[in-house]
Amino acid sequence: MPSFFDRLATAVKQKRTPLVVGLDPRYASLPKSLQRGDALDARAAAFREFSIGLLDVVAPLVPAVKPQVAFFEQLGWRGMQALADVVEHAKKLGVLVIADAKRNDIGSTAEGYADGWLGEQSPWRGDALTISPYLGDDSLEPFVRTAKERNAGLFVLVKTSNPGGKFLQDLTAGERTIYGTVGDLVESLSRDLAGECGYGVAGAVVGATYPEQLAELRARMPHTWFLVPGYGSQGGTAADVAGAFDSSGLGAVVNSSRAIIFAHARDEFAGLDWQQAVEAATQQAIADLGTACPLA
């Protein structure tokens, strides 16, 4: 099996878009037809049905989906059981799965997380996982080891899209910002393990809401694929993410969640059923990103 980033590059070229759809099921925002009461098992069933319905619409259109683990975890193990079904359905449809879990720990504990999300036996076995770097360089190693073994990918938090991201990430220590320090570490991991597409085992999360830093990091991290949140509902535009791509239009995927998955609530899509609205919003985002991404 090719490496995750080689598979992602192929999928981006095939689907002709860097758009990733975020599976973020907030219960109150689901189509009313899927809401069946507040009990945890009813909500978990609704998340399953909603997410599988989303996958049926978006899997043919985009290279990858990004389930936000927090929303499933909010429902306890029943939510995590629903997530296992969602991941399985995504694999059946042939769309790549980036588990957005932002995990981290040290040593054998980090191995536990890596195994839970990328391991062979895991019911949540995704293609890639987001991880957090606060615990330091040695905390990333078990994840890198597992990702290499499994041809899976990682996305390390580098520069996040929220206003408070600057609290630590923008501090300068010596010659470098903190996000630059983490970015250099990630780039060094990826340079050593670059696949055919030129990108290595560790990607980086870099927000759309800070376009200058996005362009700076693109130049600084030539072997690191970016996962870009913050496009769409969080305020990032296609122009803001333009700096994330390499000259072939590869090197970044751009996530949109709410604007797509809750498109049934957008006035412009009134009259469509919820899945038709999702399809229309996905096509709209693909067209919009097409203006910024130089895919041949």
Place this chain on the structure above:
Amino acid sequence: MPSFFDRLATAVKQKRTPLVVGLDPRYASLPKSLQRGDALDARAAAFREFSIGLLDVVAPLVPAVKPQVAFFEQLGWRGMQALADVVEHAKKLGVLVIADAKRNDIGSTAEGYADGWLGEQSPWRGDALTISPYLGDDSLEPFVRTAKERNAGLFVLVKTSNPGGKFLQDLTAGERTIYGTVGDLVESLSRDLAGECGYGVAGAVVGATYPEQLAELRARMPHTWFLVPGYGSQGGTAADVAGAFDSSGLGAVVNSSRAIIFAHARDEFAGLDWQQAVEAATQQAIADLGTACPLA
């Protein structure tokens, strides 16, 4: 209900020890009598039986237990279902539960995690949760809000016990180290919300393996309760953690996992059954920490 840290202070005084037992079920290290094959459901059943057996021994002896979520998550949702049973059993026995999950995200996503671990409906509802600060000050707010509402506690990663912790945490930006910057933020949250015992809603994870920094942070964060990993198998001694306590012996709990829960494998406890070995190791750690902790 009193705040988490008031309840923790009461429990520490009652049990006369700051020892917390970490529930870190690594399958290969379990007593042979509990191992029943490699399938996920068999391993989850073994984790349940082992953890409940541990609780039965340690709940009368220590103020709190700290399940390491990674090991349960490694088994997929079946592991997380077992964890729900473990948390329920701990509550029945009246021992406080600190879920060591190191979660973090932003906005409504962070609310999802807070609700999943501290919320009223959650099957994993613990008394406190560990969280990571890389995403910044605004990422902590949803956790603080939920913790206040639920009289729950948080422990924010400040200075961790692993060698790589220094990679980011020990960098100096302006006048402050990164761990100092995070520590000051946590202290400001706790100062504003200090309970009867003098400690506020947010605690800090500060490793036993860096005693100088532990003492520095104790002085710098007078309203912040510490959770100290790294004692025991990771190399920290009772003398190393002495600086974590205030003059009454409060203000810190000290975690030990492997040396206690896998005590059946220690030569000195040969001849005891695994639960007797756990009890002996727990009493040994309590006596050892008693030399460092000035509890009246």
